[in-house]
Amino acid sequence: MVKKYGEKYHAIIDAAIKVIAENGYHHAQVTKIAREAQVADGTIYLYFKNKEDLLISLFRLKMTRFVEKVKQKVDLVHSVEEKLHQLIYMHFKQLAMDPHLAIVTQIELRQSNRNFRKEIGSTLKLYHLLIEDLIRFGIEEGKFHDDVDIRLMRQMIFGTLDETATSWVMKDMKYDLLALVEPVFSLLMNGLKRK
Amino acid sequence: MVKKYGEKYHAIIDAAIKVIAENGYHHAQVTKIAREAQVADGTIYLYFKNKEDLLISLFRLKMTRFVEKVKQKVDLVHSVEEKLHQLIYMHFKQLAMDPHLAIVTQIELRQSNRNFRKEIGSTLKLYHLLIEDLIRFGIEEGKFHDDVDIRLMRQMIFGTLDETATSWVMKDMKYDLLALVEPVFSLLMNGLKRK
């Protein structure tokens, strides 16, 4: 394998996202990705161990950036409410800004096999930690409940964001995902119950 | 095709669940399913149009029952709090009681192709409706917020239950899912914010 992270490395990853988004996971053959990246089939194997490695690298690269950008914005504000608000905003914002990526992460890559899904899980751990840190901060500040399992709170937050985003993609992104930032924030904070 | 819904029909579906749970979606060959169901390969095609039809039928049958059982219990109680509580309990209970089914619905069937996922979506609609009815009832009773989109509330409830269940399966079901009924209920009702 050669100088990773070179020009072609990114060309191949971007080609893969485009091909998967446009053709679906199961029709994203290596040949198609190579053609889109304007390299030969064999070249892909100079940069990636195999197809799975390409997909994992793709997911890692994009998700790391995704989480970094969320973290950046979350760090800029100081109250836990503002932090959660930023988290939701940035989560939705990034998906709304990159429809190809949204399709790939919310829909297509979920059709991958077991091993890959485990890998996805481990990559998402960064995001989970970010959310859990936020929750811990909220508890320390006395703003969040201190008698509920943090992991569970994280699952509610992530599960809600993920389900909301997936539904939006499945509905062909026909409505404005960002319009949901406010009500989702309110729901997560206050729950279903009217006080 | 022959008298559907006979003894073999169910034997094949149950065999499929077992084989998929144990081998993963992509290694669940028709031959393996047939052997597990103790029928010939060709017999499967007397009861199902093709492999996809088998998988869709499997999902429909099991999910319909799943939703029916949830609904049954939800209908038995009268306050919206009790109803939501029952919903969470039954959702987790049924997955906890049938680990094979849990693996298949939470993990394996999600790696299916686009068409199939659409079919999954349409089957889940029943469940979505059930949850939305519950929310509407809560709003009418004055117990739930009336200023948040019902679909969004549903996405929070379903997203939270689904993410919680998937995490549990991914962690090899090593902890007690039912122990989460109470805190999940509390979280969904009250949100993250400490009053």
Added chain:
Amino acid sequence: MVKKYGEKYHAIIDAAIKVIAENGYHHAQVTKIAREAQVADGTIYLYFKNKEDLLISLFRLKMTRFVEKVKQKVDLVHSVEEKLHQLIYMHFKQLAMDPHLAIVTQIELRQSNRNFRKEIGSTLKLYHLLIEDLIRFGIEEGKFHDDVDIRLMRQMIFGTLDETATSWVMKDMKYDLLALVEPVFSLLMNGLKRK
């Protein structure tokens, strides 16, 4: 195997002709033939050893009748010219009168396998003999050349009739096959050469 030549025996053969003519040789499944004949699949195996036996029986029965009818008419006339004329007429007449049979014998049954084609050959032998008798009669009468191989003359006669009939079927029987009796007779008698 049971009382051959019973009512169902013929029902099955007629059903086979219809199904083959309408669906083509390769789509003529035993099940379809059974349904058309209004018997169970298994019943066919009470009357025929296997599918090939059914097809061979079909061809034998129909070709035997075909040849018999030709012979009947040929026997009624006395000069070799009249006999040949009758042969051509009856050959075309019978195909024109039974389009299903024409499709089956000229097109569909030719897609059968080696063994079957041999069987076809042996069944056609009757017809070949009839034609060769006619030729021999012509030679004895001094009307036909006596210096050409009889088998060759027969191949010219049969080849011409067969090619003419096949072309007619391939052209969807859009023109009148019987209109060709006269010119074909003339061609076979006089050859291409203008005297």
Added chain:
Amino acid sequence: MVKKYGEKYHAIIDAAIKVIAENGYHHAQVTKIAREAQVADGTIYLYFKNKEDLLISLFRLKMTRFVEKVKQKVDLVHSVEEKLHQLIYMHFKQLAMDPHLAIVTQIELRQSNRNFRKEIGSTLKLYHLLIEDLIRFGIEEGKFHDDVDIRLMRQMIFGTLDETATSWVMKDMKYDLLALVEPVFSLLMNGLKRK
């Protein structure tokens, strides 16, 4: 698909002819053809869209050459009698020289399905045209009858040659096909009738 008409392209076609001739149309599996051509199964699909495409290509290539060679020789001579004589000679000559091809074209490929047979028909059209041109030439020269349908004359010529060749193959090529050139020529020219 890769550079067609290369070395392997012809190796595959020749392998197909051999395998079909030796095993029969229905036992000519792709794997067998690949092994005979000393390539991998998948390689066949680099040169042909699918198995049917291979068979059609085979027939087209061989028949086109067949017709070309006939035409070449027919063009070298000037009288219509000589032309017809050459046609018969070349038709028989080429089959006699390549027994595998003879089996494949006279017997095996006729068991193919409807679509394929249509393709065969369209490829044979070239040959039909060649024969019809010859007939037209004979008529213009005043040598052939001008009161018989040209298509019918062609059907007599082709039908006779084809039936003669098929019979020869069915008799396991036990006699000399070329010995029939003279009498077939004479028969076609003069017909059955002794003058």
Added chain:
DNA sequence: AATGAATGAGCATTCATTCAT
């Protein structure tokens, strides 16, 4: 005699990966 549910052998095709150039 008749039924029809059950059987299971057989095969074209795809596509990730390699390696000689």
Added chain:
DNA sequence: CATGAATGAATGCTCATTCAT
């Protein structure tokens, strides 16, 4: 570094035939 022709393992489905009823 890059190419792309060649590889070959892996599998869903059909349908003639059987046999318990």
